[in-house]
Amino acid sequence: MECALGTWDVDLETGLVTIGPADAAIGTLRLPVGAVAATELEEHLHVEDRDAFADTLASFLRAQPMAFRHEFRVSNGADLTWIEITGRKAPDGRHLSGVWVDVTSRRQADARKDEAVARVHQFAAAASHDLIGPLRHIAMYGDLLVGDFGTGATQEKRQMLQAVSEKARNLQVLTKRLIAFSTDTASAEFIAVPLDRVMSNVLEKLTPEIEEAGAAVVAGPMPVVTGDPVLIEKVVENLVRNALEWRAARPPAIAIDSAANGRSVTIAVADNGVGVDPRYATRIFDAFWSLPSPGRPKGAGLGLAVCKTIASALGGDVTLRSSSAEGSIFEVVLPAAR
Numbered sequence: 001m002e003c004a005l006g007t008w009d010v011d012l013e014t015g016l017v018t019i020g021p022a023d024a025a026i027g028t029l030r031l032p033v034g035a036v037a038a039t040e041l042e043e044h045l046h047v048e049d050r051d052a053f054a055d056t057l058a059s060f061l062r063a064q065p066m067a068f069r070h071e072f073r074v075s076n077g078a079d080l081t082w083i084e085i086t087g088r089k090a091p092d093g094r095h096l097s098g099v100w101v102d103v104t105s106r107r108q109a110d111a112r113k114d115e116a117v118a119r120v121h122q123f124a125a126a127a128s129h130d131l132i133g134p135l136r137h138i139a140m141y142g143d144l145l146v147g148d149f150g151t152g153a154t155q156e157k158r159q160m161l162q163a164v165s166e167k168a169r170n171l172q173v174l175t176k177r178l179i180a181f182s183t184d185t186a187s188a189e190f191i192a193v194p195l196d197r198v199m200s201n202v203l204e205k206l207t208p209e210i211e212e213a214g215a216a217v218v219a220g221p222m223p224v225v226t227g228d229p230v231l232i233e234k235v236v237e238n239l240v241r242n243a244l245e246w247r248a249a250r251p252p253a254i255a256i257d258s259a260a261n262g263r264s265v266t267i268a269v270a271d272n273g274v275g276v277d278p279r280y281a282t283r284i285f286d287a288f289w290s291l292p293s294p295g296r297p298k299g300a301g302l303g304l305a306v307c308k309t310i311a312s313a314l315g316g317d318v319t320l321r322s323s324s325a326e327g328s329i330f331e332v333v334l335p336a337a338r
Contacts, residue, residue: 008085010038010096017041019100031074046073046080071103082107131175139168173230190314192337193229195222195258195267202237206244213244215252222258224337225265227314232334235310235318236267238303239330243271246291248327264316265336272327281320307332 007020016035031044042050049072060068067088073080087098142165146158153161199219203210210217217240225232236256243254255270276284276291283289285308307318316334323329 005099005101008087008098008100011035012094012096044074044076046075049073067098071107080104132172135168135172135175139165139172142168170230189228189230190226191229192224193227193232194224195232195265198222198229198233198236199256201233202240205237206240209241209244213247213252215244215247215254217254217256219256220258222267223260223265225334226336226338227316227334231310231314235307235332236269238307239269239318239332242303242330243269243273243328246271246273246328248272248274260336263336264333267332267334268321268329269332270327270329275325275328276320276323278323281323284320285318 009018010016011018015038017038018035019031019041031041042053045053053070053072056068056070067086069084069086071082071084074083081102082104083100084103085098085100087096089096142161146161146165149158149161199222203217203219240254240256244252250272253272256267257270258265258267280291284291285304289305304318311318311332311334314334316332318330318332321329321331
């Protein structure tokens with residue numbers, strides 16, 4: 001349309017409707033110009049929208065609210081135009097008047113978004129099946145092997161098999177939670193979570209990577225927060241793993257501290273890595289985006305994005321507090337224990 005909006009007026013005594021402006025814009029909708037009967041305009045409404053439009057108007061006239069708003073489709077040949085009308089009753093009680101707007105572009109954008117969301121849900125369902133199924137089998141086979149070996153295996157081998165089963169089960173839980181959050185179909189579990197236990201689990205899980213990097217990781221005493229222990233652990237793990245990955249030439253040094261601030265707790269993860277260019281301070285939290293780094297393999301770009309999503313779902317946030325050539329400090333804010 002050349003004109004995306006106009007005016008309308010209804011004379012309640014005569015039932016005549018006037019739509020403006022009376023120029024080519026109205027012609028593209030194939031609507032009559034000037035004062036016409038409401039029944040003449042009704043013929044141009046999409047047949048599926050006529051009853052809803054009549055009900056909305058009748059309800060407005062009965063209830064006498066200050067204003068009303070309604071969207072409907074107008075047939076203009078092979079195409080449909082979505083129109084939004086807003087209006088109110090005049091003080092004299094004889095007229096309804098307001099503005100009409102072509103909202104076709106917004107409606108089309110909403111439809112594309114809904115389609116994209118539906119595809120994400122389909123992918124999540126497939127990913128849930130393809131990821132969780134094998135993990136369940138790994139845990140089951142690990143248990144069977146422990147039972148079959150009995151006392152014939154060394155204590156070390158039995159512990160390794162038990163660790164395989166346990167890690168597979170943990171991954172099952174984590175996969176379910178992450179897929180649920182990615183599709184907004186789950187609510188987080190909110191319980192008291194001792195951060196000391198979270199740190200212990202994270203450092204134990206990352207021990208091979210910490211030793212391989214020759215890193216020194218120091219964590220101070222941690223308070224108790226409210227949230228989902230599995231998801232909080234994933235956030236801390238991702239931040240420590242991020243510090244190990246983006247290390248500089250010097251041996252990595254990672255310091256993890258916390259501070260209670262009334263109703264929230266702030267966890268700071270400081271490293272002596274390569275730092276983040278200030279231009280990318282917020283971009284690093286975008287999904288599927290990685291820092292430009294020649295000579296380094298490009299990652300999936302999901303680590304910090306996942307941290308941000310989880311923290312937000314738990315009522316907190318993850319931010320980059322500071323960064324320079326000397327290193328970076330990431331902060332996680334979570335609700336304090338209730």
